[in-house]
Amino acid sequence: MGVRIHVLGAGSILPRAGYGCAGYALVLDGSDDITLLDCGPGSIRNLAAAGLRVENVKRIVFSHYHLDHCLDLFALIFARRNPTVKFAHLSVYGPVGLRRLIEDTPKGLGHYAVDSDIEWNEIEMDARGFGRFRAAGMRFTGAANGHCGEAVSWRIEGPGGGAEKGSTPDWCLAYSGDTGDNPVVARIAKKADLFLCECSFAEEEAQPNHLTPLQAGRLAATAGARKLVLTHFYPSLRPEDAAARAADVFDGPIETARDGSTHLPDELPAE
Numbered sequence: 001m002g003v004r005i006h007v008l009g010a011g012s013i014l015p016r017a018g019y020g021c022a023g024y025a026l027v028l029d030g031s032d033d034i035t036l037l038d039c040g041p042g043s044i045r046n047l048a049a050a051g052l053r054v055e056n057v058k059r060i061v062f063s064h065y066h067l068d069h070c071l072d073l074f075a076l077i078f079a080r081r082n083p084t085v086k087f088a089h090l091s092v093y094g095p096v097g098l099r100r101l102i103e104d105t106p107k108g109l110g111h112y113a114v115d116s117d118i119e120w121n122e123i124e125m126d127a128r129g130f131g132r133f134r135a136a137g138m139r140f141t142g143a144a145n146g147h148c149g150e151a152v153s154w155r156i157e158g159p160g161g162g163a164e165k166g167s168t169p170d171w172c173l174a175y176s177g178d179t180g181d182n183p184v185v186a187r188i189a190k191k192a193d194l195f196l197c198e199c200s201f202a203e204e205e206a207q208p209n210h211l212t213p214l215q216a217g218r219l220a221a222t223a224g225a226r227k228l229v230l231t232h233f234y235p236s237l238r239p240e241d242a243a244a245r246a247a248d249v250f251d252g253p254i255e256t257a258r259d260g261s262t263h264l265p266d267e268l269p270a271e
């Protein structure tokens with residue numbers, strides 16, 4: 001079973017046409033169900049432009065709770081109050097901090113930010129910094145990456161594998177979330193068919209808690225990822241320049257995300 005990623009937001013919190021706050025819709029072939037990887041401001045609105053229906057959002061998986069990655073959770077909760085649309089049951093997953101987000105936000109936003117029909121799953125990382133869950137036949141493995149206290153990168157293995165030891169999933173994706181240059185990200189993206197990796201600033205503007213194009217490319221090369229998709233561009237970084245720098249250190253195909261772009265795992269070579 002194949003999978004595709006629709007980019008809902010390929011930028012940062014700073015306004016830039018075509019590059020909204022972080023949000024990605026993961027859709028399995030033959031299914032209308034949507035799994036959102038992060039859900040920053042504008043993600044819900046951009047579902048329509050991607051040809052996706054808001055009522056089909058079945059789960060959200062957060063990488064962390066910086067506002068450019070999570071605020072549209074409450075836009076979705078408010079949308080779900082609309083009596084004319086029949087919404088799917090919604091499950092939300094994220095690292096520690098999710099419960100506080102859910103419980104404390106309504107103190108400011110009021111009952112509009114409450115949805116008692118949503119299932120919350122706060123995923124704790126173990127002593128080694130890894131946490132796991134399964135949903136819709138997919139296996140999610142998170143790794144604490146140090147971008148901020150709770151931040152994790154996610155590895156997502158598709159249906160068709162993982163249940164028995166040694167079995168092979170149909171595909172494997174990795175999503176860096178926001179991260180610094182941390183080797184655990186290469187581990188989480190090991191041999192991923194598609195590695196969706198943040199690439200915030202050019203080398204000359206490098207920040208400790210974000211990646212530059214060269215850092216993203218090196219992580220992809222270390223991981224042995226089959227395809228690199230660069231995203232989370234701040235306004236000063238031109239995506240085409242980022243791809244060119246990353247290509248200095250990563251030999252595989254590189255794509256750049258933009259709001260509305262779609263990305264598929266790299267095809268396995270014919271036997």
Ligand SMILES: [Zn+2]
Pocket residue numbers: 064066147178
């Ligand atoms: Zn962040």
Ligand SMILES: [Zn+2]
Pocket residue numbers: 012022066068069178232
């Ligand atoms: Zn961010």
